[in-house]
Amino acid sequence: MIDPALLVCRLLLGLGAVLLLGYGWLALLVPRPLDFRGLEKVALSWGSGATLLTLWMLVLTWLGHNFSLPLIIIPPLALTGVALSVKKMVSGGSRGLSPDETPLTPAPPSPFTDWDWLFVGLLAALFLFATFRAALYPMWAWDTIATWGCKAKVFYQSRGVDLACIEAHNYYPNLVPLLLSYLYFCLGRVNDHLAQGLFPLWGALLLTLLHSLLRRMGLNRTQALGVTTFLALNGTVFVVHLYIAYADLPLAYFTLAAAGLLYLWLMDKAPRGGLALAASFFAGLAWCKYEGPPLAGTVLLAAALTLAWLRPPDLKSRFINLGLPLLGLGAGYLPWRLFSAWRHIEIGADHVHSLYPQQFLQAFSYLGAALVDPFYFGFLWPGLVLALIFCGRSLWRSPRLFLALFLGGNLLAILVAYGVAPTSAEEFPSYIRNTLDRLLLHITPVAALLLGEGVKELGGGPGT
Amino acid sequence: MKLSQTWRRWLIRLFLGLWGLQIIWLGWFFAPEVQDLAWRLASHRIGAAIRQEDPFYRWLLVLADKIPPQATYVFLDNYEAGKEIEARYHLTPRRHVLLPPAVPPDFLFYALRQERASYLIIREGDKSWDSQEAVAQSPAFRAVPVPGPGLLFRVDYARLLGRFYD
Numbered sequence: 001m002i003d004p005a006l007l008v009c010r011l012l013l014g015l016g017a018v019l020l021l022g023y024g025w026l027a028l029l030v031p032r033p034l035d036f037r038g039l040e041k042v043a044l045s046w047g048s049g050a051t052l053l054t055l056w057m058l059v060l061t062w063l064g065h066n067f068s069l070p071l072i073i074i075p076p077l078a079l080t081g082v083a084l085s086v087k088k089m090v091s092g093g094s095r096g097l098s099p100d101e102t103p104l105t106p107a108p109p110s111p112f113t114d115w116d117w118l119f120v121g122l123l124a125a126l127f128l129f130a131t132f133r134a135a136l137y138p139m140w141a142w143d144t145i146a147t148w149g150c151k152a153k154v155f156y157q158s159r160g161v162d163l164a165c166i167e168a169h170n171y172y173p174n175l176v177p178l179l180l181s182y183l184y185f186c187l188g189r190v191n192d193h194l195a196q197g198l199f200p201l202w203g204a205l206l207l208t209l210l211h212s213l214l215r216r217m218g219l220n221r222t223q224a225l226g227v228t229t230f231l232a233l234n235g236t237v238f239v240v241h242l243y244i245a246y247a248d249l250p251l252a253y254f255t256l257a258a259a260g261l262l263y264l265w266l267m268d269k270a271p272r273g274g275l276a277l278a279a280s281f282f283a284g285l286a287w288c289k290y291e292g293p294p295l296a297g298t299v300l301l302a303a304a305l306t307l308a309w310l311r312p313p314d315l316k317s318r319f320i321n322l323g324l325p326l327l328g329l330g331a332g333y334l335p336w337r338l339f340s341a342w343r344h345i346e347i348g349a350d351h352v353h354s355l356y357p358q359q360f361l362q363a364f365s366y367l368g369a370a371l372v373d374p375f376y377f378g379f380l381w382p383g384l385v386l387a388l389i390f391c392g393r394s395l396w397r398s399p400r401l402f403l404a405l406f407l408g409g410n411l412l413a414i415l416v417a418y419g420v421a422p423t424s425a426e427e428f429p430s431y432i433r434n435t436l437d438r439l440l441l442h443i444t445p446v447a448a449l450l451l452g453e454g455v456k457e458l459g460g461g462p463g464t
Numbered sequence: 465m466k467l468s469q470t471w472r473r474w475l476i477r478l479f480l481g482l483w484g485l486q487i488i489w490l491g492w493f494f495a496p497e498v499q500d501l502a503w504r505l506a507s508h509r510i511g512a513a514i515r516q517e518d519p520f521y522r523w524l525l526v527l528a529d530k531i532p533p534q535a536t537y538v539f540l541d542n543y544e545a546g547k548e549i550e551a552r553y554h555l556t557p558r559r560h561v562l563l564p565p566a567v568p569p570d571f572l573f574y575a576l577r578q579e580r581a582s583y584l585i586i587r588e589g590d591k592s593w594d595s596q597e598a599v600a601q602s603p604a605f606r607a608v609p610v611p612g613p614g615l616l617f618r619v620d621y622a623r624l625l626g627r628f629y630d
Contacts (some may be wrong), residue, residue: 122487129494132501136510139553146549150556157557164561166552193511233487239494378486383479458472 008189011194014186015201017073018179022049023278024080028087030273036275040212044206044277050066050250051284051332052076054178058161060271062342066159069185110221116204119225122233127204127242134243135197141244143179147172148244152180153190163345171347173336175288176247189348196245203242206253209230210445216269223455234378237437238444247289248438255282255289256445259299259406262325263449266306266399268305275321279328286332295442296329298413302405310399341451359428367415376437377444387454394457401448408441473480493512519546523612525555527585530616533557537583538576540565540593547587565591569598577624584617 022045027033027047030047033041056076057067065071112120139149147168154166155177163170183195216223232238241249261278264270271277282299285292300322306320340347371381384407391400414436423431470590479518506511514520531537536559541548543562552560561579563572567584573594576584584605599605604623608616 109488129501132505133497136501136504138512139513142546142549145553150553153553154556164499165557167560168552191511232481233490234483234488235486237469288538374486374489379479379482386475386479458476 010186018049019035019045029276035271039208041204043208046205047284048280054175057178061161115222119229130200130242134200139192144245148176151177155181156184170345173287227452234380235376237376250443251289253444254284255279259446261301277322279325282325282328283332298409302402306402355419363415363418370436387451390454390457531583538581538582539585541587567595569595573624577621586615589615
C-alpha cells in the first residue's frame with residue numbers, strides 16, 4: 001500500500017515542478033501576475049512549464065548529457081529563479097506596479113447559483129471517471145502504443161532523445177513523449193498507467209483556461225461554466241481523449257491558449273503581457289504535434305486579416321506586435337528541426353501530386369456529418385451556427401471575425417488536406433474516420449469561445 | 465440579431481433540453497466502462513494486472529526473456545492487425561523491424577542480413593507464411609521453443625547471403 005501511495009506522491013511532485021517552472025515563466029513574461037486569477041495562473045503555467053521542460057530535455061541530449069531527474073528539473077528551475085530575482089531587482093521590487101496604479105481589489109465572490117453547482121457537479125463526475133479510467137488502465141490506444149507512449153518509453157530507457165531502435169514517426173515533435181518520460185523519471189520506472197493521469201489533468205486545465213477566457217470576454221460565471229461544461233460533456237471525442245495518451249488534447253489546449261490570448265489582445269481585453277504569454281503557447285503548439293505549426297500559422301493569419309479588415313487606429317504597431325507570437329512559433333519549431341537535421345532524422349512528407357476532386361467531395365460529406373453527428377461533438381457545432389446568427393453583423397465589425405476566420409479557415413484546410421491526401425480509394429474512408437475527429441478536436445475549444453460570444457449576445461443563459 | 469424574449473427563452477430551453485438528452489446518452493454510452501472500472505477497483509485488478517489478462521502480452525514477456533535488449537528482431541505480421549505495435553512497445557529497447565507475412569524468402573533473408581537481425585518472430589504460428597519452407601530448410605535459422613501463439617527463430621544472419629534477389 002505504501003508503494004502506490006509513494007508513487008502517487010512522486011507523480012504529484014513531478015507535475016507540481018512543471019507548474020512551478022511554468023509559473024516562474026509566467027511571472028517573468030507578464031508585468032503583474034496578480035492580474036490573473038488563481039486557477040487561471042495554474043492553467044496558463046502548465047503549458048509554459050511543459051514546453052520549457054521538454055525543450056530543455058532536447059537541449060540536454062544535444063549537449064550529450066544523459067537524462068536524470070536532477071539534471072532535467074534543477075537547471076531550468078534555478079535559471080527561472082535567477083531570472084525572476086534579476087527582474088525583481090531591475091523593477092525595484094515593485095511587483096510591476098507603476099506609481100499611478102493601485103493593486104486590483106478582487107470583487108467579493110458571489111455565491112454559487114444552483115446552475116453553477118450543477119455544472120461543477122457534472123464536471124466533477126466527468127473528471128472522477130476520466131482520472132480513474134486513465135490512471136488505472138495501462139496505455140492501450142493505437143497511437144499511444146505506436147507513437148507517443150512508445151517514444152516516451154524509449155527516451156526513458158535510452159536516457160535521451162534516441163530513436164535508433166524504432167521507426168515510429170521519428171520526425172514528429174516530442175513535447176508529449178518527453179513529458180511522459182520525465183514522469184517516468186519522477187516515478188523511477190516506466191509506469192504507463194499512472195503517467196497517463198497526465199491527460200485528465202491536461203483536459204481539466206484546458207477547461208479552466210476556457211472558463212477564464214470566457215470570463216475575460218465578459219461572460220458571467222454561470223454562462224462561462226455553462227459553455228465550459230457544454231464543451232466537456234458533448235459527444236464522445238473530448239471525453240475519450242481525457243484518458244488516452246494522444247497528443248491531440250495537448251494540441252487543443254495550446255491552440256485554445258494561443259488563439260484565446262490573441263483574441264483578448266484584439267479585443268483590448270488581454271492582461272498586460274498577454275501577447276508575450278501567447279508567444280510561449282505558440283512555441284508549445286509547434287513543439288507538440290506535426291499539425292501545430294500550420295495551426296499556429298492559421299491563428300496568425302486570421303489575426304492579421306482581422307486587423308487588416310477592422311483597421312484599428314494603431315494598425316501598424318499592432319502588425320509589428322504580431323511578430324511576438326511569430327517569434328514564439330519559431331522558438332518552438334526550430335529546435336526540433338535543427339536537432340532532426342543534426343541527427344539526420346528523415347522528415348516524413350506526403351507525396352502530394354494534385355487535388356483529387358472526388359476525395360474533396362467525399363471529405364466534404366464526412367466533415368459535414370461529423371459536425372452535426374452528436375456522437376462526435378454533440379450539439380457544439382450546431383450551437384456554433386446559432387451563435388454566428390446571433391452575432392449577426394457584429395461578426396464583421398468586431399474582433400469576433402478573428403474566431404470565425406480561424407474556424408472557417410481550418411475547416412477549409414481540413415477539406416483541402418483530405419483533397420490532396422495520397423491514399424487509395426479503398427483506404428480513404430477509414431483514413432478520414434481515423435483522423436477527422438482529432439483534427440476537429442484541435443479547434444473545437446476555440447469554437448466554444450465563439451459560442452460564448454453567442455451566449456453573451458443572447459444576454460441570457462440558464463438561470464437568467 | 466435581436467430576438468424577442470419568448471424566442472430567446474424557447475431557444476435556450478430547446479438547446480438545454482437537447483443537451484440534457486445528450487448527457488443522458490453519454491452516461492449510457494460510457495456505462496460499460498464505468499461498470500468495468502468499478503469491478504476492477506473492487507477486485508484490485510488494476511494497472512499492470514490488466515495487461516496480464518492478455519495472452520499476447522504474456523507471450524511477449526517470454527520473448528523478452530529470450531531476446532537480449534541490444535538485439536535486433538524482424539517481426540513478421542500485418543501492420544493493420546495492431547499487434548506489431550504492441551510487440552514493439554513491450555520489446556523496446558530491442559531494435560524492431562516489421563515485415564509482412566507475404567514477404568518472399570529472398571527479401572526476408574536480405575532484410576535479416578542487412579538489419580543484422582538475430583531473431584525472427586512470427587505472430588501467428590498456426591498460419592502459413594510465404595517464407596516458411598525456406599526458413600525451415602535454411603541452416604541459418606534455429607527454432608526457439610516458446611509457449612504461446614507465435615514462433616521464434618534464432619537467426620545467424622552472417623550465414624545468409626543477403627544479396628538482393630540472389
